[in-house]
Amino acid sequence: xxxxxxxxxALADRYGKRFSTAEAVRAHHGHxxxxxxxxxxDAVVWPHATAEVVDIVRxxxxxxxxxxxxxxxxxxxxxxxxxxxGLSMDLSEMNRIVALHAEDMDAVVHPGVTRKALNAALHxxxxxxxxxxxxxxxxxxxxxxxxxxxxxxxxxxxxxxxxGLEVVLADGRVIRTGGRARKSSAGYDLTRLFVGAEGxxxxxxxxTVRLHPLPEAISSATCAFPxxxxxxxxxxxxxxxxxxxxxxxxxxxxxxKAVNRYSKTTLREAPMLFxxxxxxxxxxxxxxxxxxELARDNGGQDFEWATRQEDRTRLxxxxxxxxxxxxxxxxxxxxISTDVCVPISRLAEAIAGTQDDIAASGxxxxxxxxxxxxxxxxxILTEPDNxxxxxxAEALGRRxxxxxxxLDGTCTxxxxxxxxxxxxxxxxxxxxxxxxxxxxATLDPLNLMNPGKIFAAAGD
Numbered sequence: 476x477x478x479x480x481x482x483x484x485a486l487a488d489r490y491g492k493r494f495s496t497a498e499a500v501r502a503h504h505g506h507x508x509x510x511x512x513x514x515x516x517d518a519v520v521w522p523h524a525t526a527e528v529v530d531i532v533r534x535x536x537x538x539x540x541x542x543x544x545x546x547x548x549x550x551x552x553x554x555x556x557x558x559x560x561g562l563s564m565d566l567s568e569m570n571r572i573v574a575l576h577a578e579d580m581d582a583v584v585h586p587g588v589t590r591k592a593l594n595a596a597l598h599x600x601x602x603x604x605x606x607x608x609x610x611x612x613x614x615x616x617x618x619x620x621x622x623x624x625x626x627x628x629x630x631x632x633x634x635x636x637x638x639g640l641e642v643v644l645a646d647g648r649v650i651r652t653g654g655r656a657r658k659s660s661a662g663y664d665l666t667r668l669f670v671g672a673e674g675x676x677x678x679x680x681x682x683t684v685r686l687h688p689l690p691e692a693i694s695s696a697t698c699a700f701p702x703x704x705x706x707x708x709x710x711x712x713x714x715x716x717x718x719x720x721x722x723x724x725x726x727x728x729x730x731x732k733a734v735n736r737y738s739k740t741t742l743r744e745a746p747m748l749f750x751x752x753x754x755x756x757x758x759x760x761x762x763x764x765x766x767x768e769l770a771r772d773n774g775g776q777d778f779e780w781a782t783r784q785e786d787r788t789r790l791x792x793x794x795x796x797x798x799x800x801x802x803x804x805x806x807x808x809x810x811i812s813t814d815v816c817v818p819i820s821r822l823a824e825a826i827a828g829t830q831d832d833i834a835a836s837g838x839x840x841x842x843x844x845x846x847x848x849x850x851x852x853x854x855i856l857t858e859p860d861n862x863x864x865x866x867x868a869e870a871l872g873r874r875x876x877x878x879x880x881x882l883d884g885t886c887t888x889x890x891x892x893x894x895x896x897x898x899x900x901x902x903x904x905x906x907x908x909x910x911x912x913x914x915x916a917t918l919d920p921l922n923l924m925n926p927g928k929i930f931a932a933a934g935d
Contacts, residue, residue, distance in 0.1 A: 546616025552893025586615025628847030737800030816888030
């Protein structure tokens with residue numbers, strides 16, 4: 476259904492070149508990093524301030540036009556796809572860092588600020604923002620999907636690092652949740668309601684985020700193992716021993732092979748753990764020694780250090796490029812990327828079962844994960860013009876998620892629900908989904924805020 480003429484005219488009159496119906500612009504905003512078909516909005520608008528967001532939201536409310544918040548377009552579950560058409564609100568130009576409070580270790584930012592931009596602004600302050608999902612995602616998008624990444628084992632997720640929000644609701648009202656105080660017992664925790672809501676309850680226009688001291692010393696290392704089970708045992712023992720590692724990443728042998736080809740590294744092509752240790756020089760040395768002993772007991776070998784910043788940067792850049800490296804294994808393929816998270820004690824069982832499922836499927840599917848918190852990803856490669864292969868990939872993804880739920884885990888550790896995991900949300904939360912729907916109906920009774928996401932199609 477096209478946009479109402481008077482709605483489009485109003486946006487064109489008020490926002491000029493910051494409103495577009497051009498095909499190329501719409502195509503960019505109807506495509507993300509997921510495997511789902513593109514779904515283009517009818518138009519795109521770029522607000523610069525909360526007052527403009529309010530104006531646009533009220534216009535959408537008046538004319539019953541769906542509204543899809545857009546950050547960097549790096550989501551993996553179809554969050555920004557305009558499955559009902561409507562207006563894409565690109566928040567990338569709301570990119571001002573409002574305030575840095577070094578003494579209180581927090582920052583107030585607009586939603587279009589990216590994690591790299593914030594850390595660049597913090598240079599020289601002795602502080603950093605640790606949430607690192609790989610892509611240079613916008614902080615508004617990261618909050619909306621409750622993002623985490625490689626540092627989550629030590630620093631937590633966006634849920635733990637967002638102190639407060641400014642949100643424009645579906646009818647144009649502006650509310651503030653949380654604040655700069657480090658704790659509060661005042662009423663419902665609305666901040667955490669919107670963190671992870673995937674843009675279905677309102678538009679985030681400002682965030683107050685927690686900052687952390689830069690560690691005095693940082694050291695990274697890689698270690699190869701005879702099999703994935705040995706690597707996972709090392710992870711479990713490290714966590715249970717209480718070693719405060721900053722990152723523990725697992726790459727299976729196929730993933731390492733893909734990384735070597737794509738990033739021109741020379742890693743041993745065997746199951747491998749990437750570690751990073753933060754703290755004082757003495758503390759980092761003690762952490763590393765403890766983990767190295769655990770790894771050795773589990774058959775770990777080739778424990779190699781990367782202490783220079785340029786070496787660490789290259790190592791972690793290679794890790795962050797795993798998705799593209801995996802796709803490169805099968806040129807012309809599409810990747811179905813799924814993630815699950817289980818209690819750390821069930822991690823070995825979850826990954827072993829996943830390996831068996833991959834072998835039985837006959838598909839190419841590298842495994843990589845933030846295993847320090849029980850979260851791992853499977854990148855299932857398919858030929859788009861091979862329906863049987865696509866069907867097998869979807870069945871494999873279902874088995875991986877169903878196993879995680881049986882092991883008291885979750886259907887997604889960090890990708891979110893979007894349009895890809897709606898059935899699993901119901902399986903995981905049961906009647907809790909009805910409560911979520913009631914919250915959605917209360918805050919967005921016309922179902923205009925990113926419709927079709929989180930909840931299955933029937934009534935959304």
